[in-house]
Structure formats: C-alpha cells, structure tokens
Amino acid sequence: MTMTFGHAEGNGRAPFVPSEEWIEAFEAQATEELYQRVKRYARVRARLVAYAGRPIDELYINDLVQDAIGDTFDGVLAWDPERVTLERHLQCAIHSRTRHDYVHALRFRQERIDTGSRKTLAEVETTLARARGEPEDASDRVLAELHQLAVRDPDVIEMLRLFGAQVIKKDDIVRATGWNTKRYQATRKRMLRLVQQLPNDVREAAMASA
Amino acid sequence: MTDKDKNLEILDAIYQEAALDAAETGKNPPEDRPWAREVGKRVQARLAELRRNLVPAATPVVQAQPIRPSLLALGRDALIAKLDELTRRLGSSVQYAHRKLEGLSDDDLRRLIDTLDPD
Numbered sequence: 001m002t003m004t005f006g007h008a009e010g011n012g013r014a015p016f017v018p019s020e021e022w023i024e025a026f027e028a029q030a031t032e033e034l035y036q037r038v039k040r041y042a043r044v045r046a047r048l049v050a051y052a053g054r055p056i057d058e059l060y061i062n063d064l065v066q067d068a069i070g071d072t073f074d075g076v077l078a079w080d081p082e083r084v085t086l087e088r089h090l091q092c093a094i095h096s097r098t099r100h101d102y103v104h105a106l107r108f109r110q111e112r113i114d115t116g117s118r119k120t121l122a123e124v125e126t127t128l129a130r131a132r133g134e135p136e137d138a139s140d141r142v143l144a145e146l147h148q149l150a151v152r153d154p155d156v157i158e159m160l161r162l163f164g165a166q167v168i169k170k171d172d173i174v175r176a177t178g179w180n181t182k183r184y185q186a187t188r189k190r191m192l193r194l195v196q197q198l199p200n201d202v203r204e205a206a207m208a209s210a
Numbered sequence: 211m212t213d214k215d216k217n218l219e220i221l222d223a224i225y226q227e228a229a230l231d232a233a234e235t236g237k238n239p240p241e242d243r244p245w246a247r248e249v250g251k252r253v254q255a256r257l258a259e260l261r262r263n264l265v266p267a268a269t270p271v272v273q274a275q276p277i278r279p280s281l282l283a284l285g286r287d288a289l290i291a292k293l294d295e296l297t298r299r300l301g302s303s304v305q306y307a308h309r310k311l312e313g314l315s316d317d318d319l320r321r322l323i324d325t326l327d328p329d
Contacts, residue, residue, distance in 0.1 A: 006314065017260075017263060017264070018260055019262075019264075020264060023257055023260050023261055023264075026253075026257060027254075028252050030250070030257075031241075031250070032247060032249075032250050033246075035245075035246040035249045035250065036238045036242050036243070036246045037233045037234075038233065039238065039245070039246070040229075040232040040233050040236040040238060040243055041229040041230065041233040042229075042230060043229075043232065043287070044225055044228045044229035044232045045225055045226075047225060048221055048222065048225040051308050053220065062245065064290070065249070066249065069249070073256050073260070074269040087233075091229075091230070091233070095226060095229075098225075099218075099222055102218065102221075116277045125223065138223075139217045139218075139221050140217065142221065143217055143220060143221065146224070160220055160224075163219055163220040163222075163223035163224065164216040164217075164219050164220045165219075166219050168219075168223045168226070168306055188227060191224070191227070192227060192228055192231050195224060
C-alpha cells in the first residue's frame with residue numbers, strides 16, 4: 001500500500017504553512033476511527049458516480065479520502081478548525097469531488113454516444129463496450145425504482161420532489177413542508193431504508209467492487 | 211432545469227443523506243482497518259514535517275572580527291587590569307555574564323574588552 005499526502009508541486013502556489021494551532025487541531029481529530037467513518041461516507045458517495053457509468057473500485061474510494069486529506073495539507077482545500085470539524089471538512093471535499101465526477105462521467109458517456117452515432121467505427125466501439133459490460137447511466141433507473149418503492153409514502157415522494165427543487169437542508173425542508181423535526185427525521189429514515197431496498201442490480205449498478 | 215439536472219440534485223441529496231447515515235451508524239469491512247492505520251502513519255509523518263517547517267531556520271554563524279593588534283599586544287594581567295578600568299569607567303552600564311575570569315582564555319578577554327569598548 002503506497003500513499004502520500006500533500007506536496008503538490010509545480011502548481012505555482014505559495015507553499016501552505018499552517019499555524020501550530022491548525023496542526024494541533026488536525027492531530028487531535030485525525031484518528032483511525034475518523035478515517036474509517038470518512039471512508040464509509042466516501043463508499044456511499046462513490047455509488048453516485050457509479051450510476052453515471054464510471055466503474056468504481058476500492059482504489060477510487062481510498063483516493064477520495066486520501067486526496068481530501070492531501071489537498072488539505074497542501075492548502076488546496078482550506079480547512080478552518082474554528083468553523084468546522086475535520087470530519088465535516090473531509091466529507092464536504094468528498095461530496096464536491098463525487099458530484100464533479102458524476103457530472104464528468106455523464107458528459108463523457110454522452111460524448112461517447114454522440115460520437116458513436118456519427119461514426120461507424122465508434123458505433124462498433126460503443127456496441128463492443130456494452131458487450132463488455134461497461135456501465136451505463138443508471139440514475140434514471142434508480143430514481144424510477146425509488147419512486148416505485150415510495151409510491152405509498154407521500155412524504156418520501158415529497159422529499160424527493162424537494163430534493164429535485166434543490167431544497168435539501170433539513171431546515172429548508174421543514175420550512176417548505178410544515179413538518180416538525182420528528183416527521184422530517186422519520187421521512188428521512190424511511191427514504192434511506194428505501195435506498196437500501198433498491199434491487200441489487202440497480203443499487204450496485206456499475207460498481208466493480210465497491 | 212433539465213430532467214438530468216433534476217435527477218442529479220435528487221440523487222446527490224439522497225446519497226448525501228445515505229453517506230452521512232453510513233458514516234454515523236455503518237460498519238467498515240475488516241480490510242479498512244489496516245488501510246486506516248496506514249493513513250494514520252502518513253498523516254503523522256506529514257504533521258511532523260509541517261511542525262518542523264514552523265521552526266525558524268538556524269541563525270547564520272557570523273565570523274568573529276579579527277582582534278585589534280593593540281589588544282593582541284597585551285598579556286593576561288594587562289587585559290584584566292584594562293577590563294577593571296573599563297568596568298569602573300562605564301559603571302553600571304557594564305554587565306557581563308562572567309564572574310570568574312579564570313574561565314576565560316586571553317582571547318576571550320580581548321573579545322570581551324572589544325565588545326565593551328569597540329574603539
């Protein structure tokens with residue numbers, strides 16, 4: 001197992017020199033338990049990328065965590081210990097990266113298909129790729145399945161609708177729906193249970209070994 | 211907002227909630243333990259390096275000025291007498307850390323005099 005943290009070179013930036021307080025805060029929070037929690041977070045976020053058709057494996061998940069730490073050491077990702085915990089900071093970094101990778105994978109896939117429709121050779125390549133079992137965009141299927149599972153749960157359907165309208169934070173959802181916290185928590189829990197109930201071929205779509 | 215955009219928002223939010231839940235309540239496969247240990251070692255090494263970078267660089271060594279010929283000409287007794295005379299003349303403004311001058315070599319005495327009275 002090889003890994004390095006930081007030391008990004010040639011990016012033209014002045015080297016990041018954290019304060020003693022910053023180092024102490026990092027050291028106090030950086031435990032093996034934290035790395036494992038962050039990896040659990042990363043493993044689930046990686047599924048999102050897989051739905052866009054990018055093959056995901058254990059190395060990708062490890063990279064999500066390690067790159068977040070390395071970029072923090074390099075100052076590429078600014079961490080303010082007084083404003084946010086290290087765990088939340090790393091989660092935010094992984095959230096941004098997986099969202100970016102999802103969009104990128106979708107675009108790459110679309111370009112591949114567009115090219116395929118114009119060129120015979122590329123068409124052949126696309127067909128071969130599908131025959132090799134390369135993943136496709138599974139997000140439509142995932143959402144269709146989720147709506148199917150939630151058909152008798154109007155609150156979950158409402159939560160999904162709000163997500164689509166970029167109403168995501170608890171406070172915003174509570175404000176938009178008039179639910180109390182208990183009802184929000186219960187709906188969230190049921191929605192997560194439905195995600196767990198997604199058929200394996202959908203839930204694990206495109207996942208090589210994640 | 212296109213349907214694709216909306217799908218992204220929904221999936222992103224779902225998997226954000228699911229990921230937070232996994233971080234909070236989930237379990238790791240056994241192989242994550244050695245991985246976490248390795249991450250811990252690397253992080254500690256990097257933190258140590260960052261700490262070392264905080265220590266200011268060593269002050270460059272300044273070479274001593276040559277001793278004046280007029281002081282070089284004086285023997286030990288003359289040097290001690292000159293030091294006494296300087297101490298008396300300059301009064302309380304003179305302070306030096308050596309109570310017992312026997313511990314100082316002749317050249318140490320010459321440099322001490324030079325420091326107190328550079329002219």
